[in-house]
Amino acid sequence: MAEIVGSLDRAVTRDDAPGPSPAPAGIAAVPPAQGSWLKRIDWSKAGLLVGLALFLIAAFVLYDTLEDLTWNDIANALSRIVWHQVALAFAAAALSYAALIGYDILALHHVGAKQVPLPAVAFTSFVSQTFTFTLGFGVLTGGAVRWRMYQGYGLKPSQILAVGALTTLTFWLGIATVAAICLLFRPSSLAPIDGLAPNLNFIIGVAVLVGVGTWVTVSTIRKRTLTVGEVTMPLPGPQATLGAILVGLLDTVAAAAALWLILPAGPDAGFISFLAVFAIATVLGVISHVPGGVGVFEATLLLAQPQIPRGDMWASLILFRLVYYIIPFAIACLMFGAYEVRQRQQEVGQFAKALRSFARPIAPRAAGIAVFLGGVVLLFSSATPEEHYRIAILRTIIPLPFVELSQLAGSIAGMVLLIISYGLVRRMANAQRLAVLLLLAGAVCALFKGLDVEEAIICSIVAGLLVLYKDEFYRQAELFSVRPSFHWIIACIVAVGATIWLGFFVYSNVDYQHKLWWDFAYSDDAPRFLRATLATVVVAFGIAAYIIMHRTRAAFDPATREELATLEPLIEASTRSDAHLAMLGDKRFLLSASGKGFTMYGVQGRSWIAMSDPVAPEEEIDGMVWRFKELVDRNGGMPVFYQITTGHLPAYLDAGFSLAKLGEEAWVDLxxxxxxxxxxxxxxxxxxxxxxxxxxxxxxxxxxxxxxxxxxxxxxxxxxxxxxxxxxxxxxxxxxxxxxxxxxxxxxxxxxxxxxxxxxxxxxxxxxxxxxxxxxxxxxxxxxxxxxxxxxxxxxxxxxxQWFNLGMAPLSGLARHPLASLWSRVGAFVYRRGDRFYNFEGLRSYKDKFKPEWRPKYLAFPGGLALPQILMDVTGLISSSPRRALSEETT
Structure with a gap:
């Protein structure tokens, strides 16, 4: 908070003397000619120079301290810290931040802003203080937070500015008093820093307390004001000053205790001495203008505590930064972000809706790629050694069997994720559910096998995205009914091969022997890699064998007699004679939403083939085209309408179908x-x-x-x-x-x-x-x-x-023009030249003698290059459906 004071132009005056105060008696006024150079000094720049000097001194001290120190020394020191003490340090940090609320309460009370409720004050204080402590530049960070929060409760800009300035002033009063009290009891604690004799440090402490006491006395006798720009505000009186001292004492003691609790056991000068050093280190860190006092704070403590081994001291300082700065800052960011989202619910909702709508078309493919990469991460993790310091921590909390099983399970999960990722591209619900389970299992395994927090975070994020977009995975097809593409198979082979190569490269210095397979220890990374690789390869071959041997049914069981019985009234009520095809017993049926119509269809391969237009009232047919396409889409198939008429071609075109003419049907006007x-x-x-x-x-x-x-x-x-x-x-x-x-x-x-x-x-x-x-x-x-x-x-x-239907003449009436579609030209050629296989022209000639009206029939299909496969599936369905229906009839 001291950055606020350093960035403001301020002047202190008596409230009964708006103009310049006369010089006190006995003190000669400084002539303007002699005092003008003092006015020309930019004291804010001078403060920056002092801060820069402190930072450079701290940098020199840290360089000297770290010259012979290695990361292994710090890691070993971290492994020796007792973790229940870390929990106590968190509690002390929480107490410190709770005490800091007192600064805002005192400032708000002083400017007469009593309408702000305590929860809002606590929220604002915590967020602003953590932003200022961690990022520095209090006016832009903590001050901006106060401005954002307090203006919502009706505070004027001058009041908010006064609160910021007063919290800074009370902060200095509190921490100065704490440091002075500590110097009275442990005057020798600052000797390693300032090099002064204990008596002189004692005198400094007394002087600071006398100054604070004088301030309290003067403010009791006569009120003072603080002018910031064009804003004038009263300075704290005796009650506010004493309250600030009490808050500062509680805050500093709690913050110092957070670090004290995680210092290594050993010789020390006592908590009072440490408290004095901590207060001075905090002050120097604030003066340096470095965010969080990084470097200056550490250098001060290292100089003042030479009896503590440097590795242990650095380990404690790093952990303190995490406990007191990083984690509270992360919590504050989440809280402030949640507050902003709540304040802008409508705008955020609209943005989230737009973002979700934008991401929806690409979500399945992006999810497939992300899950594939998640599987690669888990596989690569099993091929690389774990960090020694993490294993040292893991040894104290996770039994060895869990570590070994986690390595195996994580590798297997990674392998399966590679394979099922293709199912996500095809929007399969089973693939989405299994991927979420495997990713969460992979995250747990990553933590259990080596505290791999990074991998656990990656897996958890991908799982969260899958859950967020779960509605995009709606197809109910069997998990392995859709075969991966050739490119996807090659990608899986490359990923597994790269994992095996990486593992043998990393462990190239290991002497491979049969006994490695049976070595089990926390530090035995190479044996774990071998076992995980074997498990991965076995699972890969097992899944491949299952996919090869597992034959998805070419079709499904036809409708039962009971289902056919429910359709009889609809068939009898239909004006279409071909509705009676439903009674063959070789089809399944999709009822309309009203139950007044149905679509009859069969399945061959990936093709879901509906026979002719839906049998339904005219007003329902267009909707039933979409209804059938949705059904097929949910099951990962390819929708086809076979032998449709011209009556509803716009409905098929609107639904995204392409059309291919199949021939013409002869209708005799009776x-x-x-x-x-x-x-x-x-x-x-x-x-x-x-x-x-x-x-x-x-x-x-x-x-x-x-x-x-x-x-x-x-x-x-x-x-x-x-x-x-x-x-x-x-x-x-x-x-x-x-x-x-x-x-x-x-x-x-x-x-x-x-x-x-x-x-x-x-x-x-x-x-x-x-x-x-x-x-x-x-x-x-x-x-x-x-x-x-x-x-x-x-x-x-x-x-x-009225009409007699003589049936269709296949391939009749197809265009022969050179610019016609390839299908039309090929069909016309077969119609003219294919008499050896089927009497196409003879059939048409026979029906022509009844003088019919010829009506075209079409195939509606998804388009692209799927037509040859669809025609093969239609042929296969026509050939196989009697066998399925008759077998059903005999059972």
């Missing part, structure tokens, strides 16, 4: 369908041809399908055998007894024998009519499929349906 006149001539001829061969069309209701089910199955088996194909599903029907008996069947008979059939789907509100599963005998009559479709179209029209 109001225009006829077998009459010239338009129906070709269809009449086809029908007549089939009927002449003995073929007839019949509609079998679902209630009677059971009676013909064996015949239908025989037709289906013959068709599959002739085609040489396995059943396909997902986007089209396959043979399943439960599925077939659910629907009306259109059958073609020849001489009473069923030669072809198709199951019928009907949409609600008489809008759509179509067929799904179609099978026929290879040796059936000519024209039987024409008769089947003509009979179906006529039946649909007779039932007053």
């Amino acid at each position: 109001s225009k369908f006829t077998l009459e006149g010239s338009e129906g001539r070709r269809l009449r001829q086809a029908k007549a041809k089939a009927e002449r061969s003995g073929a007839t069309f019949e509609l079998v209701p679902a209630a009677k399908v059971e009676t013909i089910l064996p015949e239908l199955e025989a037709v289906s088996d013959a068709w599959l055998a002739e085609k040489g194909n396995k059943e396909k599903g997902f986007s089209l029907g396959f043979w399943s007894s439960d599925y077939v008996r659910r629907y009306d069947q259109a059958v073609i008979r020849q001489s009473g024998r069923i030669v072809a059939f198709a199951n019928i789907w009907r949409g609600a509100d008489k809008k759509e009519y179509t067929v799904d599963l179609m099978r026929y005998l290879p040796d059936g009559p000519a024209g039987m499929m024409d008769l089947l479709f003509i009979g179906l179209l006529s039946q649909a029209k007779s039932e007053s349906y």
Whole structure:
């Protein structure tokens, strides 16, 4: 606080004499010509010169003291300190700071600012004093804190300035009185510093006490004032002076005790002598203007206490700096920061929200990198020796088995962190939870194996960031279901290899023998490194083997019959005939928020493939596109919509999907369908041809399908055998007894024998009519499929349906322009040239004779280079879904 006084222009006058005071009787006035040189002296600069001189002297003393001293000497001295004494030193420091509150209380009372509550005074005093003690420059540090805090309680600027000046003045009164009292009892204690005889030091102490007593007497008789710039304030009277002396005595005794308690045991001159030296060292440190009196304070104590070994003295001084300066300063910073945050809650909240919003997109990748580096830190730590002085401390508090296990556990945690860090990039919730646990475990292990505080702090910070952004890790996929990229695997191999190289380089002078594996001691770093390396390599190979052998399921279990039963009302109420694909039993379902619609989907590899548009009311479909994408994102998959229509393309584009045309679907307007006149001539001829061969069309209701089910199955088996194909599903029907008996069947008979059939789907509100599963005998009559479709179209029209869906012509209608997309050009080429594999053009030509309206169908996918993999996954899902559904049916 003395920096405040040194930086202010001040003058002391009598309160009844506003002008210059006349010279006392018997003392000649100094002529202006002779006294003007005194006025031209900048006394603040003179104070700085005195401080600089003190610092240079202290620097010389410290250089001489430290010339033959090594860090090992200080470390050994620290290891000999009894730690319960450190706890007592903390208590003494707390008492000292509590006493310092008295200076602010006295100053506030003196300027009439009694409205400031005691907790606020204590807070302000602690923060301002720690800032001033540690940083120096009291006007800019402690004074600024007082200004910031006290103006909130209505104090005027002049009052706040007066408080700062008065606390400084009372501080000097208190510490001067303490030093003087100590000189009366131990006048010889300052002899090593000032070189004066004990009697002379005694006289100095008496003179200081007489001066303080005179001040008390004069202030009792006549009040004095202090002028700082344009502000005039009353100086402390006898009560305030005596209060300052009492506060200073308590503060200095407590602060001195904080250092006294951690001094090494040995010969000493007693606490009173030490108190005098401590007070003088504090005064010299303040005069030097060095923050915290660093150097000057230490040099004074070293000179005044020659009987204490230098290494022990330095160890105690370093620990005192930590106890009395560094830790209180850190606490004060946190308290002041919390106060400022509280005062600006709205602004801080907005800033934190903006910062969080900015960091959210990069948080998963940044977390993955940070966790990877945290794993590297733990691995490198196991490959390097511990500090000897830390091991010496650790030996007294941690049993050896815990040290050994901590080394192993820390290395294993580091190895696993390298591997799961990739899961954080993919936003996996399991990876986030495991990473937090491993980082916290790594922090504990770092402390237990060698008091590696730095590593523990790094791990704790990274864990804290993961907890802070835990909402960004929401995907519920299995931990090792997402394989790391090649680059990530190489990075893990490099990190482990570098750790092993570093360890063998550090311990290159160790004679490697088999017995090293069984050496257990606090100082045996090399054996611990060997065991940790072996454990790390074993865990790495174990995890790699698990990832290689662990096969994530290509798909999941289909929906149960109970789940399908809950969907039946929604399917029956849907105007879309393809909603009946849900009843195949090879899909799972995502219900809409209202429960009035659903999205049917399957999973193959990383692709989550929804079949067509969501089956829901029109107003809910756009939201369900997002809902499905969110579901897939939570599980770390790739969302795909297969065979979507043009009705809701903006919803898919808004959701970030790219589109690829799959082909066109044939829709027959039943109001225009006829077998009459010239338009129906070709269809009449086809029908007549089939009927002449003995073929007839019949509609079998679902209630009677059971009676013909064996015949239908025989037709289906013959068709599959002739085609040489396995059943396909997902986007089209396959043979399943439960599925077939659910629907009306259109059958073609020849001489009473069923030669072809198709199951019928009907949409609600008489809008759509179509067929799904179609099978026929290879040796059936000519024209039987024409008769089947003509009979179906006529039946649909007779039932007053609006449209008949003839199904899709794959790759039909794709652009052939040179500037079209690569997919479109490749698809168009396959459509023209791929008849060897599939009759693309023939299928379209066959459906064209019914004069349909062609409507495009699209694939919605995430874009980029994922399309080839997605098409492979769709093909795999169509091929495998019947097997999954039928196996579910038989269980």
